[in-house]
Amino acid sequence: MIFKTLQMENIRSYEKEKIDFPNGTSLFEGDVGSGKSTILMAMEFALFGLGNQRGDALLRKGSKKGSVFLSFNVEEKEYQIKRTLVRGNNDSVRQDKAFLSADGRKVQLSPSEIKERILDILNFKEPPNPRAQSVIYRYAVYTPQEEMKFILAQKPDTRLETLRKAFGIEDYKTAADNAKLISNGIKDKINYLSGQVSDLEQKKASLIELNRKLTDNNRVLALSTEKRxxxxxxxxxxxEKLVNLKEIEFRLRQVENEIPHLEKQIKDRDDLITRYQDEIQETEIENQEKFRLEMDELEKIEKPTSISPEELKEKIKLIKEAVQNRKELFTTLKLLKENKAVIKEKLEDWKDKTRDDFIKENQELTQKLRESRDLLSQHQKEVNLILKKIYKLEGQLDDINNKLENLDELGEICPICGSPLDDAHKKDLKEERERESRKLNSEIKVLNEVKKKGEEQIEDDNTLIEQIRNELSNYKSIIDKFDELDGVNSRINRVEGNISNIDDMLSLNIQEDNDFGNFDQYIQHLEDLQEKLNKYFGAQKSLESIRYQYNKNIEKIERKKSEIETLTDKIKQLDVNLTKSKEIIKQLPEIDRKLVEVQSLHDSTDEEYRGVNDKVVETQTLVKRLTEDVHQLDKEIKEKETLHNRLEVLKNYHSWFTDYLIPTLSVIEKHVMQNIHLDFDENFKNWFNLLIDDPSKTGKIDEEFTPIIEQDGFQQEINYLSGGEKTSVALAYRLALNNIVQKVSTGMKSNLLIMDEPTDGFSKEQLFKIRDILNELNYPQIIIVSHERELESFADNIFQIEKIDGVSEVSKVN
Incomplete structure (x- = not known):
């Protein structure tokens, strides 16, 4: 595997960085904490995912998303991989979908799927556990220096477990341990099964005895069942006889029980007739002595008017509102007339003129104001034109003055005519420009006088405009007073018209023969009439209620009389039923005698039946239990025979595990570890001798793969070595481990090595040993991460890492 390109975005201290890896030895140098190790972590993350580290250890703080892109070659074929980290709402960081490209095809895979693909591409024979780091990569390509020191500090057993994983031979121990577990499990089952089948013969004898008891009880059960x-x-x-007799007795008892009820019903109805007769008498007295007298008294009250209460109430309301409105209108009329007098007094000085006269004069002044404004605008334009001419002439004057001042700086040739510029020529030029200056000053003076007259004219125009504005304001005020007077006259006319309308309405509503002194007396008359009308209607309502009650009492009397006749008929029918019931119950003594006789026969037979039935049930239960015991015992015997057969098979298995498999696995692992140990020890000695230039000190690896350091033949504790010597031991151990892992890993080729701070604590003399190591390794691509600048001379390519304002940047040094 050869790395080509690494791209990081929001990974730890990197915001956005791209690194192209050349062949040869590449040194990444920078201060502590500059971000060197992040590059190695990013490459391992791109290949194998997070493993056992947390996502927030890689994603830059405060970033929602980060990614790593890595391209690499395996056997001249390029692969590209991209992994992404995403921060969730609860600040947790997870891996998102990943991408893998090869042969121009790009596929999207889950984190676990892409790790499996990478292991397959690299031909790393190890399980694709997404939560574990790649053991082969960690010990054949890249082992952090601190992790190697940690391995050396482990207990021998723990270190051997780690090395078994690195060498890929942990399967032997795992298989042996699993075989022991299986063997112990088989042994436990053998012990358990031996206990289970120990009583097999005893149970067979018990089955014969149970079958004999079952036969005897079946014979007893048949005889008892026939008697039952x-x-x-x-x-x-x-x-059946008891049921018939009890049914007859029940009916006779019902008749007997009904006699007291019949007697009570007759008595209750007699009492009810007496009560109804008393109620009839009381109701007739109430009608004659109370309701009749009250009705006569209420019928004497007469209706005071033909108007309805609602109409009378509405009339009173209408007249009251009209009188109130009339008062308010007279008050308003008085105020309006007072306001009219005040306005007339203010217009007294212009009583000879009309509103139209003032409007006409206002229009004339408005026209005059418009003309004055036009004239003002014309004068302002003229003054502005004069100002522009003055400014132009002043500019020319300044230009002439500047030229007069710079006359001595013109040189030897006249810029105007091109002739030699001597003193006489300069004098002529000066006199000519002074004449032009005097002429311009004269013109400016004349224009300033004209401008002053124009400004005075503008001031006169503004004074005239202000006077016209004041006169217009006075005219507007007078016109507004005329308008206000017209408005007051109009309102007075409306108020007087409203008063006249109210008076007409009151005249129409007050059409009485009586003569009322004022409206208040008439309103009082209507309210008295309303009170009498309400009293009349109240009496009518009471009369209606009393009449209703009077008629209800008459209906009640008739209803009670009818109910008395019905009750009398019912009493007669009840007397007939009572006589019949007393005759029927005379049969009861004979029925009771027969019931006692039949019940006695039934009870004696039932007692005998119960005894026989209990015997049947008891025997059935015993037969059932014996049958179940036979079946259960037979089943247990068959199961125990099956367990006995299985016990024999397990004994054979146990013997094979303990006597053959486990000893064989132990011998194989020991033989493999011995071969690896010899090779490991030889590699460690070579690297140790290369790194430590001290003939008195030697190094070797014991059977537990612990480095042993001797000086002059005496063993020396590693903890007592110097810092550089400790680093040398760790580096020698690491290089030996890298070499052995690459040999035992079938898919690993020696073409890439990553070294993280390999010279921590080295002296300058020891640092130069790195050159010998690199030459000895002769890898196509070696990546070294270090803060030692002395290593620059050993590297083919140098990359400088700096952190500026918390952001790491990588730059290649030429």
Whole structure:
């Protein structure tokens, strides 16, 4: 795999950046925190997705969307991949749809689908888990230096688990562990099944005994069932007789119970007749002594007028409103006449003139004002024309004065005639321009005098216009007074007409023989009449109510008399029914005697039946239980025989797992790890000797893949090494690991290596060892990320990374 182009948009500290990767060794250098590692994270994200890291660790803070585009070659074939990150409403970041292009075809895939495609393209034989990083990529192409130090610091067992994944041989241990789990599971099942089948022979003997008991109880059940049938037939006959006798007794008891009810009904109806007779007497007294007298008294009240109450009420309302309006109109008329007198007093000075006279004079003044304004406009135009001439002449005068001042600067040749410019020529030029200056000053003086006269004329025009405006204002005020007087006269005429109309209306409505002194007396007369009319209609309403009650009482008397006749007939019928009922109940003693006799026979038979039935039920229950026990026991015996057969099979399986499979897997893994260990140890020694130029120190890898450092034959703790030596050990371990992973990974070819801060803590002498490492590796493409500027001399291409105002930028150094 060879990287071609990386494009980042809103990824960590990058807003928008494009990087083209050339072949050879490329160094990405910059200060700590400038954004170097982000480039490596973006490339890994583009290939394999987020893995186990969170999306908000990659997406730039405050950005809603970010993306990474990566193009790369595999076996001379170019592929392009683009992944996108999107920030949701709850600030969580997720992967969106991704795109993969190859052979001119572009497909859209989910994050997990595209990782599976990439693993297939790179021929990485590992599971496509979207939540895990690519183990082969991490240990064959790019291993962060800090992660390698972390691996070295792990416990041996943990480190071996990590290395098994990197070497792709964790399947042996996984298979052995799974085989042990299966074997233990089989063993548990063997123990369980052995316990389940231990009582098989005992259950077979119990089945024979249960079948014998079942046969005996079936014989007893047949005899008891036959006896129960005979007793059941006898009981049925006794029940039928009892039902018939009880039905006769029930009917006789009903008749017996009805006698008190009949007697009570007769008494209740006699009492009701007495009560109705008393109510009739009370109602007749109420009609004669109360209602009749009240009706006679109310019928004497006469109607005071033929007008209806509504008409009378409307008439009173109409007259009151008319009188009130009449008063208000007289008040308004008085005010209008006073206003008219005031206006006439103000127009006293112009009593010899009419409104039309003032309008005519107003029109003449308006025409005069228009002419004065036209004349003013003409004078202003003339003054403006004179001003323009003055400004023009003053400009010419300034030009002449400037030329006089600059006469000595004209040089040796006259700019006007082209002849030599001597002192005499200069004097002639000066005298000529002074004459022109005097002439212009004279013209300007004359024009200023004309302008002054014009301005005085304009001032006179403005004074005349103001006088005319004042006169027009006075005329307008006088005309408005004439208009106001006409308006007042018009309103007075309308008010007097309204008063006349109201008087006519009142004359039409007041047509009485009585002579009333004023309108208030007449209104009082109408209100008294209204009160009498209301009293009359109230009496009529009361009379109607009393008549209604009087007639209701008459209807009540007739209704009660009719009900008394009905009750009398009903009492006669009840006396007949009572006599019949007393005759019928004389049969009750004989029926009771027969009931006792038949009930006694029924009870004795029923008691015997219950005993036999209990025996049948008990025997049936026992037979049913025995049958179920036989079936259950037979079923258990068959199941246990099946379990016994399965037990034998599981014993064979357990023996195969424990005696053959698990030991074989352990031997295979140990043999593979021994071969890898030999190769790993040799690679580590080579890189260690290349990086640490100290003959007294040697390095090797033990069986647990732990680096062992010795000095002069004595083992030395790695923690006591210098910072540069620790980095050298980690780098040697990393390079050995990269080499071994590339060998054991069938799809990995040695053409790309990424190194992240490989020289952290190196001295200057150690830094120059990197050149030897690069020459030894001889990869077509190597990408180094470092803040060490000394590495520039080892690189074919140098990229400078700077962060400005929180934004990282990459620039290639020529």
């Amino acid at each position: 049938a005979e007793l059941e037939s006898a009981l049925s006959k006794y029940r």
